[in-house]
Amino acid sequence: MKIVHPDGSQDERGELERALQEHGIPLDDVEVHYGAPADADEWVSRVGDAELVMLGWSVPDAALERFPAVRAIVFLGTGAADHINLALADRLGIEVRTVSGYGDDSVAEHALALLLSMARRIPEHDAQVRNGQWGQRAGTLLRGKTVGVVGLGGIGSRFAQLATGIGMEVVGWNRSAERGASIHDGIPLLPLDELCRRADVVSLHLALNRDTEALISAERIDSMAPGTILVNTARGGVVDEAAVRRRAEAGELRYAADVFDPEPLPADSPQRQSPNTVLTPHVAFFTPEATLELYRGACAHVATLLVKAA
Secondary structure, eight states: OOEEEEEEOGGGHHHHHHHHHHTTOOGGGEEEEESOOSSHHHHHHHHTTOSEEEEOSOOOHHHHTTOSSOOEEEESSSOGGGTSOHHHHHHTTOEEEOOOSTTHHHHHHHHHHHHHHHHTTHHHHHHHHHTTOOOOOOOOOOTTOEEEEEOOSHHHHHHHHHHHHTTOEEEEEOHHHHTTOOEETTEEBOOHHHHHHHOSEEEEOOOOSTTTTTOBOHHHHHHSOTTEEEEEOSOGGGBOHHHHHHHHHTTSEEEEESOOSSSSOOTTOGGGGOSSEEEOOSOTTOSHHHHHHHHHHHHHHHHHHHHHHO
16 A cells, blocks of 8 residues: 655654554655645545555545545544545545554643643743733642533543642543543533533633534533633533633633634634633644654554554
């Protein structure tokens, strides 16, 4: 099978080469292009007659339906549905594989960093000191506070461990809670409405799909107690962002987010000016260690597909 990576990153070249070598795939067997294609025509030109695509970003439908030979796509991440029209790929007979678990530690640590930054007003104090000011404002002590972890997969479970490590009381919600389960890996489970009302901190660790879109609805956001910190390293579409902004602007909610809908955050987005927020540009996963694990997982899929095609 001819393999192409049409939207690679120069910064990640070393991790890609190492992962390919570990799986016995010669680097010369993969045609790598760097940077995102400008339009559908460039996508089609880069992919050419390749049968297997390693995909790092969003591919437009107008390109996907014109690939002449693609039989499989290995998406570099978990959220393929955000970047590939899966229904169209299925109709075209293109198998789509994803890589999970590669960034659990990195994303969980970033969620904790966002929480600490918001609780102790670090961006605000940093800006004041740099501007020659000395405005000391009280932070929030997290020890003894309750954090509600929404989604207890790999990332959520790791975040729960980190939160426990700084002395927080952890409660959680996942789908099993809706089926009557009361505990998950030692973490007490609550109905989502109750978790939103009770928790001092709510941290989101969910995939975005039809069941989770706007799961943290305006009603649930309004039920959060004044001063609640909401941390989102999941997807922007999981929350009602307008409701979050309304309560943040009223000084009733603090929001720390690495994800938005849409991305990149538009230049005229009111979220850029919203008070009581800490914002980062979807970088929670981005560490060299996670990148290497991502490529290892992708190359494992590539190796399996090569054997399958032989």
